Amino acid sequence: MARAITIAVALEGQLRLDDQPAFAAAVALARQRGGRLIVLAGRPEAQRLRGPHQRRLAAQALGSLRSRLMAAAIPLLHFPQLSTAAALAAHGELLRPEVVLHCRESWLFDDWPIAPASFPRVFAEFRRGLPQAPLPPLPPADLAGLGAGLEGWPPTWLQPHPQPQSPCSPPPPGPRPDTDSVDPRSAFPFRGDEPSALARLQHYLFDTDGLRHYKASRNGLVGTEFSSKVSPFLGIGSLSVRRIWAELLRYQALHGADEGSEWLKQELLWREFFLWSEQRHGAAFHDPGGIQGRPHSWVADRERFRRWTRADSGHPLIDAQLRELLATGYLSNRGRQWVASHFIHELQLPWIWGARFFEWMLIDAQPALNTGNWAYLAGVGSDPRSFGGTPRRFNLEVQLQRYDPLQTHRQRWS
Numbered sequence: 001m002a003r004a005i006t007i008a009v010a011l012e013g014q015l016r017l018d019d020q021p022a023f024a025a026a027v028a029l030a031r032q033r034g035g036r037l038i039v040l041a042g043r044p045e046a047q048r049l050r051g052p053h054q055r056r057l058a059a060q061a062l063g064s065l066r067s068r069l070m071a072a073a074i075p076l077l078h079f080p081q082l083s084t085a086a087a088l089a090a091h092g093e094l095l096r097p098e099v100v101l102h103c104r105e106s107w108l109f110d111d112w113p114i115a116p117a118s119f120p121r122v123f124a125e126f127r128r129g130l131p132q133a134p135l136p137p138l139p140p141a142d143l144a145g146l147g148a149g150l151e152g153w154p155p156t157w158l159q160p161h162p163q164p165q166s167p168c169s170p171p172p173p174g175p176r177p178d179t180d181s182v183d184p185r186s187a188f189p190f191r192g193d194e195p196s197a198l199a200r201l202q203h204y205l206f207d208t209d210g211l212r213h214y215k216a217s218r219n220g221l222v223g224t225e226f227s228s229k230v231s232p233f234l235g236i237g238s239l240s241v242r243r244i245w246a247e248l249l250r251y252q253a254l255h256g257a258d259e260g261s262e263w264l265k266q267e268l269l270w271r272e273f274f275l276w277s278e279q280r281h282g283a284a285f286h287d288p289g290g291i292q293g294r295p296h297s298w299v300a301d302r303e304r305f306r307r308w309t310r311a312d313s314g315h316p317l318i319d320a321q322l323r324e325l326l327a328t329g330y331l332s333n334r335g336r337q338w339v340a341s342h343f344i345h346e347l348q349l350p351w352i353w354g355a356r357f358f359e360w361m362l363i364d365a366q367p368a369l370n371t372g373n374w375a376y377l378a379g380v381g382s383d384p385r386s387f388g389g390t391p392r393r394f395n396l397e398v399q400l401q402r403y404d405p406l407q408t409h410r411q412r413w414s
């Protein structure tokens, strides 16, 4: 047998064992070469800092992963301030892997589902043009007997660390990230670790009637059951989107392709659309003029913005949504649309300010999804109505009558 090698798996913010091609490749190589595994948790290079709610969830997922890896004597070495490359460069004398394999964010497709040159600007065309079925997930790798051992590492590398603070000044409001406490009113009271993610999926798809009613309930505002609540797990990589898709197919094999399961598949395709759109358009995707390169008119009023970040927007319906966002990091899709539309069209503030604040505060923050949705509502993104026309503007009084006639949400967050 060839000389044993050290193989490092760099998590890159993906906090699960299920459906991780990098782990599968590391295990195959280790078995072939008699290699030993270490796992590196650095600060993902391409990723912005996580806000307080997402950090809390990520810390839970990392802790759970650490215990499961320890059971196979695989050290999870944590460098919260450094990228993997920087950690390898700075600590070369101790970290000397022959091979480094990097985990990637979970997408349905590995390669362009539609060629970049003809990639559509609107979702309906994307959906129609999809040529192939998404790839199936890989099962979790069998790590038994492959650990490099837990001895001989600096103890601080094996400990959980808090992440660096926000570059914003002053730090935005919100709970301390190192506390596990959750507001009892939260629509997302779950822990962030992989077992909790899989349990939530099982619960929503198979243990209750949740999925069957998804199409009707997805515009809800209060509680855990109006939508799947998979986004916070996807955001920290403790759940794979291919696992969700495969479970939806399993559900459909048992119950038929009902409206609820078809609609949830469509929402996952929206996620995919924005992820690939960001790749297609590069910097323009996050530009104030968006993929349409539209000139913008707004009022860069810092005081108005500051009040908004304190849930003092001047509209009670929006303030209730913002209070929920600050306290829990989760907002329903309907609530996000209201808040963004009000920010853009009524307060006339720069949409990128609102998007950046959401990115810091959301428990499921994902830059492509967040910007894609804000730009859509600002009329500079992929809303078909906005190409040469006017973007959608919500009438909040009508919305309130339709979606919260008893004012349940407003009272809960008054």
Ligand SMILES: Cc1cc2nc3c(=O)[nH]c(=O)nc-3n(C[C@H](O)[C@H](O)[C@H](O)COP(=O)(O)OP(=O)(O)OC[C@H]3O[C@@H](n4cnc5c(N)ncnc54)[C@H](O)[C@@H]3O)c2cc1C
Binding pocket: 218, 227, 228, 229, 230, 231, 232, 234, 235, 264, 267, 268, 270, 271, 272, 274, 331, 332, 333, 334, 336, 337, 340, 358, 359, 362, 364, 365, 366, 367, 369, 370, 371, 373, 374
């Ligand atoms: C202004 C604004 C900002 C948003 N920012 C984010 C964000 O940073 N991260 C994020 O994950 N979602 C974002 N969304 C999309 C959506 O609101 C959330 O994905 C959804 O509310 C999460 O709850 P859920 O998992 O229960 O959703 P479900 O309704 O159960 O949907 C299941 C999954 O489908 C995908 N999905 C659903 N709606 C959308 C959508 N409009 N665009 C793209 N994918 C979607 C998500 O992956 C979601 O987890 C944003 C929406 C708006 C209007």
